[in-house]
Amino acid sequence: NAGVTQTPKFRILKIGQSMTLQCTQDMNHNYMYWYRQDPGMGLKLIYYSVGAGITDKGEVPNGYNVSRSTTEDFPLRLELAAPSQTSVYFCASSYEDSSMGEQFFGPGTRLTVL
Amino acid sequence: AQKVTQAQTEISVVEKEDVTLDCVYETRDTTYYLFWYKQPPSGELVFLIRRNSFDEQNEISGRYSWNFQKSTSSFNFTITASQVVDSAVYFCALSEDTNAGKSTFGDGTTLTVKP
Numbered sequence: 202n203a204g205v206t207q208t209p210k211f212r213i214l215k216i217g218q219s220m221t222l223q224c225t226q227d228m229n230h231n232y233m234y235w236y237r238q239d240p241g242m243g244l245k246l247i248y249y250s251v252g253a254g255i256t257d258k259g260e261v262p263n264g265y266n267v268s269r270s271t272t273e274d275f276p277l278r279l280e281l282a283a284p285s286q287t288s289v290y291f292c293a294s295s296y297e298d299s300s301m302g303e304q305f306f307g308p309g310t311r312l313t314v315l
Numbered sequence: 316a317q318k319v320t321q322a323q324t325e326i327s328v329v330e331k332e333d334v335t336l337d338c339v340y341e342t343r344d345t346t347y348y349l350f351w352y353k354q355p356p357s358g359e360l361v362f363l364i365r366r367n368s369f370d371e372q373n374e375i376s377g378r379y380s381w382n383f384q385k386s387t388s389s390f391n392f393t394i395t396a397s398q399v400v401d402s403a404v405y406f407c408a409l410s411e412d413t414n415a416g417k418s419t420f421g422d423g424t425t426l427t428v429k430p
Binding site for chain 2: 234236241242243244245246249259260289291293302303304305306308309
């Protein structure tokens, strides 16, 4: 199993550009999550999904969108990149919801918006 | 609202010393889950332990041990005989049963173990 994979690993965007961060898991987990980690800070939940076709907002959803058309994939879309979105983005998945199950994390995507 | 506080921003110890990382949480739920994750310099996040609110037994796994005390809302993590490979950022996290899907992470404690 590859676990949770994320692409790209690094990306530099100009203000106003758009991009999609890809996340795929091969563990048949129902629950998937997107977090951002700012320097020296913990993880903040952006969006999460409890299954294909179902998504919900986390703590910091503004400026982002998600979709979950399959169990495996959970892409995160940035429509109009802003410097405040410079961060490391982690995708995670779990078999049970995060109140019960451990989360498996991808390697992260380091995004810089200039 | 759920909250996790890791008051120690950075800790530095010499190899073989014992070190305790503090975690204090706030929640109104009676059913909740606490987690510790490790983030080594390579950047990935690794699950270490999960504890539910009804299980206050301390747990030991090799050199790692966890002390869960509901009376003080704390879930502290101790590394015995620390090693250089323990150098990492350690995160404590909380999930409430009524808020399933939404975990709250502390800001992390950076542990440096010097040879």
